[in-house]
Amino acid sequence: MSGGERSSSQPGFGQSPFAALSSAGLPAAPEGRSGESADQPVIASTVARKNRGRVDIIRQTAHRGGKTVTVVTGFVGIGLPEKERLARSMQKACGTGGTVKEGRIEIQGDKRAEVTRILAEAGFRPVLAGG
Numbered sequence: 001m002s003g004g005e006r007s008s009s010q011p012g013f014g015q016s017p018f019a020a021l022s023s024a025g026l027p028a029a030p031e032g033r034s035g036e037s038a039d040q041p042v043i044a045s046t047v048a049r050k051n052r053g054r055v056d057i058i059r060q061t062a063h064r065g066g067k068t069v070t071v072v073t074g075f076v077g078i079g080l081p082e083k084e085r086l087a088r089s090m091q092k093a094c095g096t097g098g099t100v101k102e103g104r105i106e107i108q109g110d111k112r113a114e115v116t117r118i119l120a121e122a123g124f125r126p127v128l129a130g131g
Contacts, residue, residue: 053077055119056129057112070115072105072126090118 058071075083080100087105091098094114098107107115112128119126 051125052123054125054127057115057119057126058130059110059112060130067108068110070107070109070111072107072115072119073103075103086118086122090115093118 053074053076055072055074058073060069060071061067083100083103083105087098087100087107090105090107090111094107094109094111096108096111098105100106116126116128
């Protein structure tokens with residue numbers, strides 16, 4: 001063979017070396033992924049996880065000059081950026097201010113119903129604790 005020739009047994013540039021393989025005997029694809037190809041990544045962040053753990057929603061007025069604050073505590077396994085995103089969505093939905101302090105989300109006012117809804121949509125199991 002000279003330098004530019006190929007034998008007929010080697011695949012060409014545009015041909016897939018896997019074209020001749022058969023999927024006979026392999027298990028079926030999971031239901032949610034049957035239409036996806038192997039080169040498309042699965043994005044886990046778009047799919048809300050069903051149970052991300054219990055979080056406590058507490059109404060506090062102590063040491064706040066008589067002002068009521070809704071405090072969300074008990075987050076497990078999420079970082080500060082996600083807590084800040086949750087806090088921003090709660091602030092928008094409630095129309096109030098808030099912050100993330102010491103691993104807790106604090107929303108101004110008694111907004112337990114709205115906060116419960118947002119956390120449930122995010123996959124958490126909110127529990128109203130305290131008074």
